Amino acid sequence: MIIAPKTVAVGVQSGLIAAENLAAGYPNKTVWQDANFSFGRGEFVAVIGPNGAGKTTLFRLLLGLQQPISGSIKIFGVPPKRGNPQIGYVPQRHIVDSETNVEAVELVRLGLSGKRWGFNPLVHNDRKAAYEALEAVSATELAHRSLGALSGGELQRIFLAEALVSKPDVLLLDEPLSNLDLRRETDMLHLVDDFVRKRNVTALLIAHNINPLLPHLDKVVYVANGRVATGKPSEVLTSESLTKLYGVQVEVLRDPHGNVAIIGMEEHHGEMQ
């Protein structure tokens, strides 16, 4: 049932995730177009850009929840299909009702076996895998806590464990850092970085602020004004490259610590003139 990831032939040139002349959006509205990118195994990629520019759209394409308008997108060498166990996904903050009194490990194990039909209370392989995933995100002590009683940071770790439990090769994390304080943010980043380096996982992470991510990143995807820029942070995040790409004057400022600020990009999005 599970497709062995390592046997899938992935062209050197195409990469683990590859897009060519990709356009995304809805039949009556293109969100962005002319996107070309390629990510290899074990790369840490940040996806940034203004609200509503189409960052989540990129994830929906990779998950097979949405089809491209034109161009091609491939993951593991084939077009994305819904339900690929090689992809671990943490959506943008899904809310857990404070009244939901279900232990955390239950959700994590559903990340592995939730798709299966039938009632199988005696088989506990998934429970074992769930504990391993919780250990990997240092959340063992949260296993039996109620989902509704967890804090934002604790929930993010549970969701990460839920995504990791199927041992994916690609992690798609939609704003996992929002609502986290600085310390939790750093913890979470180190956690993801560890998975990328030690397990050779490719992680795409949507974030609002690129600065805390910069020390970890291999690549950055900048989505704005209907265009998608991709490359190494040092190449993409310059005044010249962004100005050239978007056709409007964009200023990238750097402070002495290497933090960047991008100025001149309109906050409203998507519309091409």
Add this chain to the structure above:
Amino acid sequence: MTLSINLLSDLQEIFRYQFMVNAFEAGTLIAIIAGVTGYFVVLRRSAFTAHAFSEIGFAGAAGAVLLNIAPIAGLLLGSCAGGLAIAALGRRATNRDTQIGIVLAFSLGLGLLFISLYTGYATEAYSILFGEILGVSQGQVLLTVGACAFILAAVGVVYRPLLFASLDEDVAEAKGIPMLFLGTIFMLLVAVSVSFAVQVTGVLLIFSLMVTPAATAQYLSRRPQTAMIYSVAIALGATWAGLFIAFYFPYPVSFFMTAIVFLLYLLVRAMRVVASSRRQLARQIEPT
């Protein structure tokens, strides 16, 4: 019929009456159905939808009475049609309180019209609204056996995907779980459960079997399977105790059942408050 200290002889006396045997049999089956389905109703915050089904079912049942066919046929037809309609509206439709409320009000009005057109006894309306467990026939018990088997089998099959979809809709969808199919199955499960539970509690007291036991059980265990067992146990206990008490006291069964589940709910909430304040106290005393 006098209550004695000896429970066994009391039960022997109760079971001499065929209508009490029928009531216990149907009540047991319905408590199992309602306890299991109710867990998902509470988990998915679909209590209002469940209530709407029972009132749409009321119009169906009243219509059936008017046409001189079994009320359960009208209940099933009405609530299943409502279930399919809400499922067809798609994701998050269960949160569309306003639309559901509008349909609910119209259904009650329609039921009222049917009842007023019916020239027979007004007790029919009364029993649909407040339950008629003591009037259950052996044929109805057999039908309830079928419903119970259907619901347990269906929940057995969809248990894990339904739990996943209830706890984490977005990830479940990305994992390839057929959400529309699952939503439809869930709605039909609730519709069938409600239709049968109405026989015990009536349209207006449907929460006492479909919501209160499961809501109480959710506080008792964080494991879904265990909580579901508690939910069934509470519904069973309330049904049995309600029937038992109502045999000796001249008040409605439904009242005793609603009172029992309500008291249990209060008790469990109170125990939780005590437990959490104790924990807090222990933390304050404990030097850190």
